[in-house]
Amino acid sequence: MKTLLQRIYLWIDERVELQGLVEYMGKKYVPVHRHSIWYYFGGVSLFLFIIQVVTGILLLLYYKSGEELAFESINFIMSKVQFGWLIRSIHSWTANLFILSAMIHMFSVYFEKAYRKPREITWVTGMFMFFLALGFGFSGYLLPWNELAFFATKVGTDIAGVVPIIGRPLMIFLRGGDEVTGATLSRFFGFHVAVLPGLFTVFLSIHLLLVQRQGMSEPLDIKKETEQKTMPFFPNFILRDLTLWLLVLNLLAILAVFFPWELGKKAEAFASAPAGIKPEWYFLYMFQTLKYIPGKLWFLDGEILGVLLFGIAGFLWTMVPFWDRKSSRGEQNRFVNYIGLFIVIYIIIFTIIGWLA
Amino acid sequence: MNQIPEIPENKSKRDFLQWVLAGGVTAFLGAVLYPIFAYLNPPKQAEVEVSSVKAGKLSEMEKESGKIIKFGTKPVILIRTANDELRAFSATCTHLDCTVQFRKDFGMIWCACHNGKYDLNGRNISGPPPRPLDEFRVVIQGDEILISKKT
Numbered sequence: 001m002k003t004l005l006q007r008i009y010l011w012i013d014e015r016v017e018l019q020g021l022v023e024y025m026g027k028k029y030v031p032v033h034r035h036s037i038w039y040y041f042g043g044v045s046l047f048l049f050i051i052q053v054v055t056g057i058l059l060l061l062y063y064k065s066g067e068e069l070a071f072e073s074i075n076f077i078m079s080k081v082q083f084g085w086l087i088r089s090i091h092s093w094t095a096n097l098f099i100l101s102a103m104i105h106m107f108s109v110y111f112e113k114a115y116r117k118p119r120e121i122t123w124v125t126g127m128f129m130f131f132l133a134l135g136f137g138f139s140g141y142l143l144p145w146n147e148l149a150f151f152a153t154k155v156g157t158d159i160a161g162v163v164p165i166i167g168r169p170l171m172i173f174l175r176g177g178d179e180v181t182g183a184t185l186s187r188f189f190g191f192h193v194a195v196l197p198g199l200f201t202v203f204l205s206i207h208l209l210l211v212q213r214q215g216m217s218e219p220l221d222i223k224k225e226t227e228q229k230t231m232p233f234f235p236n237f238i239l240r241d242l243t244l245w246l247l248v249l250n251l252l253a254i255l256a257v258f259f260p261w262e263l264g265k266k267a268e269a270f271a272s273a274p275a276g277i278k279p280e281w282y283f284l285y286m287f288q289t290l291k292y293i294p295g296k297l298w299f300l301d302g303e304i305l306g307v308l309l310f311g312i313a314g315f316l317w318t319m320v321p322f323w324d325r326k327s328s329r330g331e332q333n334r335f336v337n338y339i340g341l342f343i344v345i346y347i348i349i350f351t352i353i354g355w356l357a
Numbered sequence: 358m359n360q361i362p363e364i365p366e367n368k369s370k371r372d373f374l375q376w377v378l379a380g381g382v383t384a385f386l387g388a389v390l391y392p393i394f395a396y397l398n399p400p401k402q403a404e405v406e407v408s409s410v411k412a413g414k415l416s417e418m419e420k421e422s423g424k425i426i427k428f429g430t431k432p433v434i435l436i437r438t439a440n441d442e443l444r445a446f447s448a449t450c451t452h453l454d455c456t457v458q459f460r461k462d463f464g465m466i467w468c469a470c471h472n473g474k475y476d477l478n479g480r481n482i483s484g485p486p487p488r489p490l491d492e493f494r495v496v497i498q499g500d501e502i503l504i505s506k507k508t
């Protein structure tokens with residue numbers, strides 16, 4: 001007698017040849033070495049993204065966009081809806097942990113040079129997702145329509161406006177007009193719940209497909225060692241992944257319960273900006289840099305220069321698999337390490353300065 | 358045996374077809390994309406040109422205080438100085454668009470966003486603001502304060 005589960009499996013297998021996939025998964029191995037720990041951050045990021053989708057959909061059931069409704073509806077979620085405070089707090093916390101975990105994932109891939117041939121596409125799709133994540137953060141920040149978010153959005157979109165030629169149309173496009181108003185809120189809401197998730201899903205699918213198809217990259221220096229230890233992807237690696245996910249979920253619960261996310265004061269278009277306007281921490285190092293660039297430099301505006309520099313840096317960073325030829329040939333490239341190290345230190349120092357300021 | 362007849366290369370004809378195809382595709386894309394881009398561009402709201410607004414009663418405003426007045430869609434800051442002068446400036450910081458405020462303790466106009474400072478003539482004196490604040494005209498009619506654009 002076959003169990004019901006086996007019968008279902010056979011029924012599907014007969015039609016879509018599941019067997020091949022299962023065999024493929026069974027033959028997949030994850031290299032084990034002293035840098036193995038870094039393999040887990042991609043999975044953690046994926047888990048956090050899934051949490052964002054679930055809690056985001058839940059919030060969507062009560063959230064109302066609009067100048068007169070947004071703040072009130074979040075207030076309603078947090079005070080009237082059962083466990084509303086928890087869902088919102090988790091959504092806000094996860095957003096931050098997601099960016100953090102994605103950053104760790106990105107830097108570990110960078111330092112291991114896992115982006116090298118043949119994994120260029122995986123890296124580039126990952127970078128696209130990272131930029132989208134920043135977009136998620138920026139657009140989501142405004143949705144509660146509170147004072148801090150209102151002015152942070154004013155400043156953020158104004159910075160976008162300094163880019164030569166495309167800046168002004170871009171700012172108008174983002175704001176839905178000349179000023180940050182209810183129109184901006186509607187647009188950001190649309191980006192946050194429809195445009196960005198749609199794009200993200202496309203890149204995520206490619207990214208995951210490639211990881212499955214090509215397997216995990218091995219660091220260059222470890223490749224030389226003759227003795228190669230591995231671990232089966234299924235079930236060993238998956239089970240470890242799941243354990244870690246459980247830990248992360250616990251961490252989230254603790255953060256959300258003991259450090260609930262504040263809602264702040266409702267935004268008012270005709271009030272002075274309050275003290276303490278700061279962007280989210282992951283924009284802070286850029287923001288802080290802008291403060292140090294003098295207002296006028298030669299013939300360029302300080303802001304323009306800063307925005308251009310960050311734009312170029314982001315572009316070069318995304319393109320690293322294409323200019324770092326050495327790693328693709330299997331040679332060590334220290335230069336890449338130094339750049340990476342410089343950037344990590346830069347980000348940490350400027351984030352701290354910005355935070356203390 | 359039948360011989361396959363040689364097809365004479367007709368370069369000009371092929372070029373012509375390629376042009377037609379490329380042009381057609383471009384026109385098609387244009388016809389699809391143009392309305393979308395036009396749609397994304399928010400329409401100009403017919404703004405009611407405001408030339409002057411009432412800013413409250415003089416007797417209700419303390420010396421050394423400031424307040425934000427709604428001037429059409431833009432904020433304007435009205436200040437009553439220590440030596441009893443009334444001044445009004447655009448309240449939009451010339452740096453990155455935040456709304457400024459009057460700080461009694463500094464005797465200055467202050468922008469909280471990046472610690473920009475203006476003196477009571479609206480001149481940018483410290484911090485990132487690149488330009489002074491635009492000045493508005495203040496007129497007193499009886500007890501009523503009126504603010505209008507400088508021409």
Ligand code: FES
Binds near residue numbers: 450453455470473485
């Ligand atoms: S926006 Fe006023 S100082 Fe930057």
